[in-house]
Amino acid sequence: MEQIEIQSSESISGTILVGECGVNLEPYRDIFVVVDKALEGKVTLGGEGGVLSSLNARGVKYVEASEKTKTMETVLEICSWLLEKGADRDALVLAVGGGITTDMAGFAASIYKRGVRFAFVPTTLLAQVDAAIGGKNGVNFEKYKNMLGVIRQPVFTLVCPSLLRTLPFRDFLSGAAEMLKTFVIEGLEHYERAANLLGIFREEVDSGRPFREVLEENVVELTALIAAAARVKAGVVSRDCNEGGERRKLNLGHTFAHAVETLCRRREDGASLNLSGCASGIDCMFTHGEAVSIGMLLAARLAQRVAQTTQRAFQRDFASRLEQDLKAVGLPVECPFALGDMAEAMSRDKKAQEGIVHFVLPFGIGDVDMVDMTVDQAISLLS
Numbered sequence: 001m002e003q004i005e006i007q008s009s010e011s012i013s014g015t016i017l018v019g020e021c022g023v024n025l026e027p028y029r030d031i032f033v034v035v036d037k038a039l040e041g042k043v044t045l046g047g048e049g050g051v052l053s054s055l056n057a058r059g060v061k062y063v064e065a066s067e068k069t070k071t072m073e074t075v076l077e078i079c080s081w082l083l084e085k086g087a088d089r090d091a092l093v094l095a096v097g098g099g100i101t102t103d104m105a106g107f108a109a110s111i112y113k114r115g116v117r118f119a120f121v122p123t124t125l126l127a128q129v130d131a132a133i134g135g136k137n138g139v140n141f142e143k144y145k146n147m148l149g150v151i152r153q154p155v156f157t158l159v160c161p162s163l164l165r166t167l168p169f170r171d172f173l174s175g176a177a178e179m180l181k182t183f184v185i186e187g188l189e190h191y192e193r194a195a196n197l198l199g200i201f202r203e204e205v206d207s208g209r210p211f212r213e214v215l216e217e218n219v220v221e222l223t224a225l226i227a228a229a230a231r232v233k234a235g236v237v238s239r240d241c242n243e244g245g246e247r248r249k250l251n252l253g254h255t256f257a258h259a260v261e262t263l264c265r266r267r268e269d270g271a272s273l274n275l276s277g278c279a280s281g282i283d284c285m286f287t288h289g290e291a292v293s294i295g296m297l298l299a300a301r302l303a304q305r306v307a308q309t310t311q312r313a314f315q316r317d318f319a320s321r322l323e324q325d326l327k328a329v330g331l332p333v334e335c336p337f338a339l340g341d342m343a344e345a346m347s348r349d350k351k352a353q354e355g356i357v358h359f360v361l362p363f364g365i366g367d368v369d370m371v372d373m374t375v376d377q378a379i380s381l382l383s
Contacts, residue, residue, distance in 0.1 A: 002227050006134070006153055007238040014153035016133060016234060018206040019160070028092040028117075030058050032082060034105040036097030037062040039123060042166045045096065053142035057094075059085045065100040067265060067288075072373050073146060078108035082116075091116045092155065098124035098171075099131025099288070103149070106137030110152045120157040120375070123166055125175025126289050128159045129182060129229040134237040134250070143265055144348055145258040152240055157232060161223045162215075169211045172201070173330050174289025181252050181296055182229045185236075187366035193318050195325045199222055202330040249368050252360045253295030256335070259345035260291045263337055286332065296362070297323055298382065303361035305381040306371055315364025322362075339379045346375045 001019030020079060025031060033045065033055075040062055045055055062082050082091065093116060095105035102120045109118035122132035136151015164172060176198045183191035197218060204214045217224070233250065240247035264285055269372075287293070300319040307314035326333050349357055358370045359378060 001067060004227070004230050004234045005238075006234045014135065015156045016230050017156060017158050018223065025092075027297075029267050030091045031056065031094055032085060032087050033057045033060045033094045033096060034078060034101065034108075035060060035062050035095075036065040036123070038065065039097060039166060043096065043123065043163065053212045056089075057344075058087070063097075063101065063104065065097055065104070066098070067261070070100050070104060072139055074104050075111075075139055075203070078105060079112045082108070082112050087112070087116065089113055089116060093118040095119070096121045096123060097127075098122065098129040102127055102132045102154075103137050104139060106152065106154060107139060107149055108174045110137055110150045117155050119155045121163075122157065122159060123163045124297055125164055125167070125172050125226070126178050127175070128161070128164075128226050129175060129325070130178040130233065130250075132159075133230055133233045134247075135241070140265075143262055144345070145261055155367050159225055159226060161219055164222075165212045165215055167211070169201075169205050171236045171287065172211065172256055173198075174287035175294040176201075176329050177289035177296070177326070177331055179225065179229050180329070181292060182232050182250075183366055184296070184322070184362050185252060186228075186232045187367050190225065190232075191365050194225050195329065197225065198329040199325075202328065203378075206330075209281065248358055248370055249360055252362060252368060253292045253297075253299050253344055255287070255295065255346055255349045255357060255359060256342070257291035257295030258287060258333065259342040260294060261288065262335065262345040263342065264291075277326055286336075290332050293326050294333060294335050297326065297333050298335060299360065300362050302359065302382055303363045303371075306361060307363060309381070310340060313363060313367075315367065318362070318364045339382055343375050343379060347380075356380060 001017055004016040005017065006014045006016065033119045061078065063078065082093070093109035095102045095118065102122060106118050110115050120132040135151045135153040136149060137152060138146045141147035179194050180191065183194050200218065201214055205211055228310055236247055236250060268285065297319070300322050304314055304319050306312060323333050346357065355371050355374055357375060357378070358372055360368060361371050363369045
């Protein structure tokens with residue numbers, strides 16, 4: 001099992017363990033487990049065949065994990081449950097599920113009694129390579145993505161690739177987008193390996209083979225790529241824990257993606273919107289990773305326009321290559337909304353300051369920079 005440390009300026013803040021399960025929880029006296037309700041009956045937590053040894057939980061709470069329920073109401077529900085169960089300052093809140101579950105449980109643990117320990121067992125590829133790593137814990141607010149939250153590291157994050165067998169293939173692909181995003185930031189070697197392996201997954205599943213079977217055949221290579229992605233993110237977070245500079249690069253594609261998700265949620269909730277695109281609400285519903293795929297390509301096209309107007313270097317054919325790779329993996333690349341319709345949501349991005357957004361733009365694989373501009377300037381360049 002590979003062990004990756006996330007460092008803060010003061011001390012080691014958290015440990016990422018990548019491999020096939022088996023963390024001894026004996027040192028933790030009071031364990032309270034928060035689990036994605038969708039995993040009920042699918043994952044064995046403790047005992048023989050469980051993902052964790054010596055699990056002596058004081059209680060298990062199943063939560064509905066969706067963008068709709070990723071709210072303060074659910075966080076406060078978890079806090080009420082902890083209080084009811086008698087959780088004290090020595091408690092360990094253990095979150096088992098995808099990024100929504102780890103975000104909500106980590107946030108609840110961070111504010112309950114001014115903060116108790118927590119740990120993660122991510123069960124989705126998106127959470128294993130991104131959402132459960134780095135200490136960001138939060139919820140949506142007023143229809144905007146991840147507007148409330150804290151940065152606080154889990155005691156440990158156990159990344160067990162075999163748990164991905166519980167996923168629908170579409171959810172696996174959602175994580176594929178975040179993996180490719182990480183390697184666009186890092187460099188060519190892992191990007192090419194990931195694009196090739198994820199393309200194989202898509203081809204095999206499209207041919208009719210069960211996803212679980214394809215996963216079992218390729219789990220060794222996939223584990224190596226998950227570990228590589230975790231090392232990249234851990235390194236960035238260790239150097240910039242509070243997102244003052246380099247860590248912003250991890251938001252590649254997310255300014256556009258969060259705007260897409262915001263408009264999708266508004267349409268799903270029945271809001272009266274005057275939109276130029278996405279005539280069908282069904283066509284608008286994307287997973288987070290699918291929205292990131294769309295956002296990455298928009299960011300690449302914006303980078304290309306910036307390069308053309310500033311003489312900044314841009315890798316030849318990078319945007320078209322990225323588009324081809326995303327399509328080959330099975331991810332969407334067409335934005336469902338007109339850019340003008342997304343302007344208001346983009347202007348409320350967490351990276352916006354006094355009307356200026358810190359756009360994270362890829363000028364090539366391994367060449368990602370932050371470029372400050374207004375939303376109107378970005379839309380003008382892309383139009």
